[in-house]
Structure formats: C-alpha cells, structure tokens
Amino acid sequence: MAVLLIAEINGGELSADLTAKSLTAARQLGDVTVLCAGAACSGAANEIAAFEGVSKVLCADDPKYGNALAEPVADLIVGIACEYDHVVGPATTTAQNILPRVAALIDSMMISDISAVIDGETFERPIYAGNAVQRVRSRDKTKVITIRTAAYDATGTGNSAPVESLSAAGDPGLSEWLEDRVAENDRPELTSAKIVVSGGRGVGSIEDFSLISSLADKIGAAVGASRAAVDSGYAPNDWQVGQTGKVVAPDLYIAVGISGAIQHLAGMKDSKIIVAINKDEDAPIFQVADFGLVANLFEAVPELTDKL
Amino acid sequence: MKVLVPVKRVIDYNVKVRVRPDGSGVDLANVKMSINPFDEIAVEEAVRLKEAGKAEEVIVISVGVPQAQTVLRTALALGADRAILVHAADDPHTDIEPLAVAKILKAVADEEKPTLILMGKQAIDNDLNATGQMLAALMGCAQATFASGLEVGEGSATVVREVDGGLQVVKVGLPCVVTVDLRMNEPRYPSLPNIQRAKRKPFATITPEELGVDVAPRLEILETVEPPERKAGEIVNSVDELLEKLREETEVV
Ligand SMILES: Cc1cc2nc3c(=O)[nH]c(=O)nc-3n(C[C@H](O)[C@H](O)[C@H](O)COP(=O)(O)OP(=O)(O)OC[C@H]3O[C@@H](n4cnc5c(N)ncnc54)[C@H](O)[C@@H]3O)c2cc1C
Ligand SMILES: Nc1ncnc2c1ncn2[C@@H]1O[C@H](COP(=O)(O)O)[C@@H](O)[C@H]1O
Numbered sequence: 134m135a136v137l138l139i140a141e142i143n144g145g146e147l148s149a150d151l152t153a154k155s156l157t158a159a160r161q162l163g164d165v166t167v168l169c170a171g172a173a174c175s176g177a178a179n180e181i182a183a184f185e186g187v188s189k190v191l192c193a194d195d196p197k198y199g200n201a202l203a204e205p206v207a208d209l210i211v212g213i214a215c216e217y218d219h220v221v222g223p224a225t226t227t228a229q230n231i232l233p234r235v236a237a238l239i240d241s242m243m244i245s246d247i248s249a250v251i252d253g254e255t256f257e258r259p260i261y262a263g264n265a266v267q268r269v270r271s272r273d274k275t276k277v278i279t280i281r282t283a284a285y286d287a288t289g290t291g292n293s294a295p296v297e298s299l300s301a302a303g304d305p306g307l308s309e310w311l312e313d314r315v316a317e318n319d320r321p322e323l324t325s326a327k328i329v330v331s332g333g334r335g336v337g338s339i340e341d342f343s344l345i346s347s348l349a350d351k352i353g354a355a356v357g358a359s360r361a362a363v364d365s366g367y368a369p370n371d372w373q374v375g376q377t378g379k380v381v382a383p384d385l386y387i388a389v390g391i392s393g394a395i396q397h398l399a400g401m402k403d404s405k406i407i408v409a410i411n412k413d414e415d416a417p418i419f420q421v422a423d424f425g426l427v428a429n430l431f432e433a434v435p436e437l438t439d440k441l
Numbered sequence: 442m443k444v445l446v447p448v449k450r451v452i453d454y455n456v457k458v459r460v461r462p463d464g465s466g467v468d469l470a471n472v473k474m475s476i477n478p479f480d481e482i483a484v485e486e487a488v489r490l491k492e493a494g495k496a497e498e499v500i501v502i503s504v505g506v507p508q509a510q511t512v513l514r515t516a517l518a519l520g521a522d523r524a525i526l527v528h529a530a531d532d533p534h535t536d537i538e539p540l541a542v543a544k545i546l547k548a549v550a551d552e553e554k555p556t557l558i559l560m561g562k563q564a565i566d567n568d569l570n571a572t573g574q575m576l577a578a579l580m581g582c583a584q585a586t587f588a589s590g591l592e593v594g595e596g597s598a599t600v601v602r603e604v605d606g607g608l609q610v611v612k613v614g615l616p617c618v619v620t621v622d623l624r625m626n627e628p629r630y631p632s633l634p635n636i637q638r639a640k641r642k643p644f645a646t647i648t649p650e651e652l653g654v655d656v657a658p659r660l661e662i663l664e665t666v667e668p669p670e671r672k673a674g675e676i677v678n679s680v681d682e683l684l685e686k687l688r689e690e691t692e693v694v
Binding site: 143200202203204207225226227229230231232233234235236237238240241242243244245246255258259260261262263264265266267268269270271272273305306307308309310311312313314315316324327328352360363364369370371376377379384385395396402405406407408414419420421422423424425426427428433436437440441 | 452454457458460467538539540543562563565566567568569570571572573574575576577578579581582583584585586587589599602603604605606607608609610611612613614617622623624658659660661662663664665666667668671672673674675676677679680681683684686687690691692693694
C-alpha cells in the first residue's frame with residue numbers, strides 16, 4: 134500500500150525525531166513517500182532521504198509553506214492524496230491542524246493520535262484521556278491519520294532515497310502568519326528527551342520553578358509542567374504535559390509538586406520509570422509512580438540536585 | 442455579527458471513566474454528563490464578544506441525543522441567545538463522528554451565515570481534535586486552531602495559537618472557524634436568574650435528514666478496552682534511597 138508521510142518541518146528545519154518516529158508507524162502500513170513542505174527546506178528533504186524505508190521524498194519548497202499554515206498546506210496535500218492509501222503525520226499541533234482539513238476535503242474520516250497499527254485499515258487509539266483504548270477500522274479509500282509519536286521508536290538512517298520537487302499549489306490567501314513567540318533554550322525537546330522533570334502548582338512561583346529547571350539541567354533533562362503550573366504563569370504553554378499538552382514517554386519522568394490528575398497522567402503514564410515528589414502521601418500521582426518520595430519539594434529537590 | 446458555537450455533551454471531566462467488561466464501550470449508566478470543557482470556554486468567549494458590542498447574536502448548537510439539550514440550556518444560561526439541537530441519535534452510546542458533525546454544521550452555517558464559528562479544540566470523550574478543521578475545510582474558509590487569544594476586527598481576526606513550539610499569531614479572514622484552548626478565558630458560573638431566563642430562550646430541534654446529511658459512521662469501532670495498568674510502585678524514605686533506586690533501575694542517572 135502507498136503511504137504519504139507528512140514530515141514535521143519548523144522554519145525550514147526537519148524535526149528529525151518526530152518524523153523518524155512517525156515513519157516507524159508509516160512503514161507498518163506500506164511503501165512510504167515523505168512530503169517535505171516548507172520554505173528553504175531542501176536540506177530537510179535530503180535529511181529525510183537518509184531515513185530507512187523511505188522510497189521517495191517530495192520536496193515542496195515555497196515561501197507560502199514557511200509557517201505551515203493549514204489552508205495552503207492542505208491544498209497541496211489534497212492535490213496528491215488520491216495516489217495514496219494513507220496520508221499520515223505525527224500528532225503535533227502542526228499536523229493536527231492540517232490533516233483533519235485534508236480529510237474533510239477528500240471526504241475521509243480523520244483518525245487522530247493512533248498508538249498502534251493492527252493492519253492497513255485497523256488502528257488503536259486512546260480515548261477519554263487514555264482511560265480507554267479504542268480499536269477502529271476504516272474503509273475510507275484514503276485514510277488520514279496522525280500518530281502518537283511517544284508510542285514509537287525512531288527509525289534509523291542509512292538510506293539515500295530520491296528527492297523530487299513537487300510544485301506548489303495555489304495560495305487560497307485565507308490566513309496570514311504574523312509572528313512566532315518562541316522561547317529558545319538549549320534543553321532537549323520535551324517529546325524526544327530521555328528524562329523529563331516536570332513541576333506543578335506545588336512549586337508555587339515562577340522564581341521557584343528554577344528549582345525544577347536546575348534539577349533538569351543537572352541531568353540533561355527536558356522541563357515539563359502541569360496545566361496548573363502553566364495557567365499560573367510558572368512555565369510557558371509549550372511545556373505542558375497531558376491530555377491537552379504534549380504526550381511524552383521518556384525513560385525517566387520526575388513529577389514534582391504535581392497531584393496526578395487523569396488529564397496530566399494522559400501525557401506521561403507510558404514513561405518507563407516514574408518518580409513522584411509530593412508532600413501529600415495521598416496524591417494520586419503515587420498510584421502510578423515507581424518511586425514515590427513524600428517530602429517537601431523545597432527541601433527534597435535541592436538535595437537531589439546536589440547529590441546527582 | 443453572528444457567532445455560532447457548537448457544544449458537545451460529554452462525560453464530566455471529573456468522572457473516572459470505566460470501560461465495559463464486554464469491550465463494547467464505556468459505561469454511561471448514572472454517569473454525570475456535562476458540556477465539553479473547551480466548548481464552555483468557546484461559549485464564554487462568544488458571550489464576551491456580545492458584551493463588548495462586537496457580536497449581535499450567539500447561537501449554540503449540539504449534535505446528538507435529545508439529552509444534549511441540557512448542555513444547550515447551560516450555554517443559554519451562560520449568555521447565548523438561541524439554541525439548535527440536531528437530533529442525530531437516540532442511543533447515548535452513539536458518537537456522531539467529526540466528519541458528520543462538520544457536514545451538519547456546514548449546512549447550518551449556510552443558513553445562518555455566522556461571521557465567526559467558535560468551538561472547542563477537542564472533545565474530551567473521543568479526543569479527536571478534528572471537527573473545527575473539518576468544518577473550515579467544508580466551508581472553504583480560514584481556520585485558527587488551539588487559540589488562547591482572539592481579537593476580532595473588521596473583516597479579519599487576529600488569533601494567538603498555542604503550538605508545540607510556543608505561541609503563533611495569525612490573522613484570518615472572516616468568516617472563519619476558531620477552535621479554543623483552555624487558556625482562552627475562565628468561564629463564568631451561570632447565575633440563578635440566568636438559568637431561569639434560559640428556559641424561555643428560543644430552542645429549535647432539527648434532524649440531519651432535514652439538513653440532507655448522512656450521519657452513518659465511517660469508522661467501525663471494533664472494541665474498547667482498558668489501557669495497560671501500571672504496577673503500583675514503592676515509597677522511598679529519603680533522597681538517598683531514591684538515588685540508590687534510580688542507580689539500580691535506570692541507566693540515565
Ligand atoms: C479538559 C481538561 C484538560 C486538561 N488538560 C491537562 C493537561 O494537559 N495537563 C495537565 O497537567 N492538566 C490538565 N488539566 C488539569 C488537571 O485536571 C489538573 O487540574 C492539573 O493537572 C493539576 O495540576 P497540578 O497537579 O500541578 O496542581 P494540583 O492538583 O493543585 O496539585 C499540586 C500538588 O502539589 C503538592 N504540593 C504542594 N506544595 C508542595 C510542596 N511544598 N512540596 C511537595 N508537594 C507539594 C500538593 O500536595 C498537590 O498534590 C486539564 C483539565 C481539563 C478540564
Ligand atoms: N456532536 C457534537 N455537537 C456539537 N459540537 C460538537 C460535536 N462534536 C464535536 N463538536 C465540536 O467540535 C469540537 C472538537 O471535537 P472533536 O473533533 O470531536 O474532538 C468540540 O469541542 C465541539 O465544539
């Protein structure tokens with residue numbers, strides 16, 4: 134079967150880890166062509182060509198794809214979608230914005246955030262914030278799917294697939310990019326980090342959130358946060374882990390001052406080892422933690438950082 | 442301008458959802474149902490636009506079983522002006538898929554001609570995060586998803602979107618579809634007089650057939666199962682003991 138994978142491109146650069154993880158799922162479906170749409174993205178296209186199992190890369194290099202606006206990118210994909218049995222992408226805010234639009238334009242029912250491929254038309258996906266898992270079958274001609282990248286390992290490199298250029302589609306001119314407000318930091322990406330340290334409302338202030346960041350920096354971890362911590366302004370929105378934030382599955386997840394609401398667990402309960410530090414021994418986070426420490430975080434976290 | 446707000450009736454977010462042992466779905470018997478939290482935020486935003494003199498009318502619409510009228514009443518009590526129930530199912534376990542909901546909303550939008558459609562980014566039952574994007578596609582209009590900020594101007598709106606890398610600001614032409622994220626606002630509590638008043642607000646019931654939409658599902662739900670259970674862990678007594686465990690059990694520390 135023919136699969137079109139939408140590469141995750143940000144400002145012309147490839148998000149290699151997310152693309153490589155969705156490629157692992159895409160390869161279970163059939164022969165994979167990767168679409169690389171962006172501005173000045175030929176470098177990204179060549180990078181994708183090196184991933185194992187990629188048959189071909191289509192590179193649509195055009196300024197109008199530079200900010201991945203849904204309307205023009207969906208039109209580009211719709212122009213070639215009928216050649217494929219599956220159009221897939223990672224369940225990122227970029228692809229989740231674009232692909233349902235594609236699905237509606239080709240009259241296909243969107244299948245979001247799959248965690249397993251059973252066969253070419255059967256998939257598993259978590260529902261109810263991960264409290265249940267649904268197995269669904271689609272008979273749509275072209276199935277449109279986003280992939281929960283935390284459920285997959287990344288495909289390796291060692292290939293050199295051909296790169297073809299794909300001419301841009303028209304610009305519907307419906308929306309316009311104005312600005313990105315992105316805070317740069319040198320930490321690993323939340324969704325690809327081996328260790329994540331997250332802080333919750335218990336941390337209490339933006340100043341004290343540095344306790345979390347210092348612990349993370351000491352062990353090369355990414356920093357995450359609960360919704361309450363983000364809502365309270367202790368951490369930026371892109372650090373939020375959970376049902377409405379990012380889904381992560383690192384080797385080690387350290388939850389500090391987080392109670393463990395189901396909406397938070399939805400984003401981290403597939404981590405290999407979970408550590409919880411909370412002063413309330415009845416906090417639900419302890420029910421999923423491999424190691425729980427009942428302690429005041431303002432004492433325990435500096436001590437931990439110190440001794441690591 | 443008119444604002445159309447689709448609202449879905451879902452299991453309340455505080456309820457611990459139970460999977461039926463026979464794999465046929467989740468248990469809905471005696472379970473508290475509420476307005477989808479994202480949709481409540483969309484209603485609040487629409488009502489604020491009305492209070493600011495930017496919108497003339499806020500219409501709320503729900504697609505599903507007749508019991509969905511309760512979430513429409515909630516939305517009316519929050520300040521919406523009129524409600525439309527699209528009676529598309531009788532069995533509460535039937536979930537009308539985003540593609541069908543989008544087709545229904547498109548048909549209603551063709552009639553009502555709203556300038557803005559404000560809706561949730563995601564229904565917390567099926568977690569599909571698709572209906573708004575699908576509706577915008579069918580309407581051939583702009584979409585601004587995962588919004589935490591909205592400024593409506595003449596002929597266009599400026600929207601702050603919560604994206605994986607941080608925030609993105611876009612300008613979209615009107616009419617458009619905006620799907621809201623949790624940080625857009627904090628919804629008010631409906632007051633008692635407003636709950637009373639809501640009972641007298643216009644309320645229409647229509648069917649998908651009247652709109653010419655086929656709601657037959659495309660996805661066949663084969664089975665619904667419990668997620669893998671995590672084993673209960675252990676409580677350590679000190680930071681030193683925690684470090685010892687981490688050194689034993691992981692390679693990362
Ligand atoms: C539709 C919807 C979607 C949502 N999506 C998300 C999501 O994606 N991600 C998410 O995280 N939440 C989400 N939520 C919110 C979720 O329901 C919880 O409200 C939130 O996770 C709580 O965050 P918290 O654990 O930091 O805060 P709280 O629940 O307030 O917990 C704070 C914890 O800190 C502990 N504490 C306090 N002081 C100390 C101290 N000195 N030392 C040690 N421990 C201390 C307390 O014992 C407590 O357990 C969502 C909610 C809804 C309705
Ligand atoms: N049956 C429905 N009735 C009304 N609105 C709905 C319905 N289903 C979805 N929606 C709207 O679409 C949003 C996204 O839902 P979903 O795509 O199912 O995650 C919800 O937050 C609602 O605003």
